[in-house]
Amino acid sequence: MAQILDGIRIRAEIEAELRPRIERLLAGRRSPGLAVILVGNNPASEIYVRNKVKTCQTLGIYSEKLTPPASISTEELIEIVTALNRRPEIDGILVQLPLPPRVDARQVLLAVDPDKDVDGLHPLNLGRLLTGRPGPRPCTPAGVMELLRRYRIPVLGRHAVVVGRSDMVGKPMALLLLAEHATVTMCHSKTPNLAEVCRGADILVAAMGRPAMLTAAYIREGATVIDVGTNRISSREEAAAVFRNDPVKLAEFDRKGSLLVGDVHPVDVAERAGAYTPVPGGVGPLTIAALMQNTVEAAERRLGVCSA
Ligand code: NAP
Numbered sequence: 001m002a003q004i005l006d007g008i009r010i011r012a013e014i015e016a017e018l019r020p021r022i023e024r025l026l027a028g029r030r031s032p033g034l035a036v037i038l039v040g041n042n043p044a045s046e047i048y049v050r051n052k053v054k055t056c057q058t059l060g061i062y063s064e065k066l067t068p069p070a071s072i073s074t075e076e077l078i079e080i081v082t083a084l085n086r087r088p089e090i091d092g093i094l095v096q097l098p099l100p101p102r103v104d105a106r107q108v109l110l111a112v113d114p115d116k117d118v119d120g121l122h123p124l125n126l127g128r129l130l131t132g133r134p135g136p137r138p139c140t141p142a143g144v145m146e147l148l149r150r151y152r153i154p155v156l157g158r159h160a161v162v163v164g165r166s167d168m169v170g171k172p173m174a175l176l177l178l179a180e181h182a183t184v185t186m187c188h189s190k191t192p193n194l195a196e197v198c199r200g201a202d203i204l205v206a207a208m209g210r211p212a213m214l215t216a217a218y219i220r221e222g223a224t225v226i227d228v229g230t231n232r233i234s235s236r237e238e239a240a241a242v243f244r245n246d247p248v249k250l251a252e253f254d255r256k257g258s259l260l261v262g263d264v265h266p267v268d269v270a271e272r273a274g275a276y277t278p279v280p281g282g283v284g285p286l287t288i289a290a291l292m293q294n295t296v297e298a299a300e301r302r303l304g305v306c307s308a
Helices: 007-028 043-059 074-086 105-111 123-130 139-150 170-179 194-199 236-242 247-256 266-272 283-303
Strands: 033-037 062-066 092-095 159-163 183-187 203-206 224-227 231-233 259-261
Touching (some): 033 043, 033 074, 033 283, 092 105, 092 283, 123 170, 139 170, 139 224, 139 283, 159 170, 170 183, 170 203, 183 194, 231 236, 236 247, 236 259
Parallel strands (some): 033 062, 033 092, 159 203, 203 224
Antiparallel strands (some): 231 259
């Protein structure tokens, strides 16, 4: 039986460790402060931001949500970011991605003060990651590393295959695994013989945004499989095919009108992997936990408070 790597349990552990640190900050000066910028009305982004703000509230982190319209220009958004850079009580600034196509996301991310870049996506912080210097790490891959560490999954000397090479997930994931001495292969849409490459993985990370694409043929027996993908299926036929007519899943589909599925085939992974993250309940909760860690760390650094 494959072990399920429970992201909700690990999130609870991380949050329990953050609480005394937040209390110490509050007792000394003030609570950490996070500003989240949500541009326009992307329904998925609205849910992500709501969950981030809710988590801040439960942990005692001050949070502020800014919601400029989708018609905002790059320059106007940069002005909002610059104003947040100047505010002393704001330790972290998160620009929820994706931004509308008319906004130059790279320019906006570049405008965030690197010391307040709790998403770890400023080029300076990505450079720190590349060169092994301390700094905030991108939240989703950082959450995955926490999960591997806390489940004591060996990384050193293992072959890790990362499918997907985005700046936000795939590339930093590969660098973090490399920093922990994995032998890393990065794959993308132009990789030939993808299934064969994936079958060579002790640790397989899927981050493509392709529902249930990595089937049994991609998974080595006993591998650790990390599924970053979050895809919503809203066709009943597709849900029936992916979940092989599982009546429980189909009943869930009928109740909700859609189902979440990762980039890894949910039935095959349970049969072949040694350990795997479920969708939902795997990587998703860890992304927010890592954001909270980055925010608390930014506040500690800015207020000169030691985390120990
Ligand atoms: P992205 O920017 O769209 O990048 C997708 C990557 O996958 C690209 O590098 C692309 O290759 C590669 N790819 C696409 N189709 C492929 C195929 N058929 N074979 C091999 N590689 C393929 O996506 P992202 O932002 O990294 O997100 C990836 C997934 O993770 C999405 O489902 C997203 O919703 C999810 N996600 C989840 C969380 C979470 O907290 N759980 C956080 C972030 C993202 P090319 O570069 O060659 O185009």
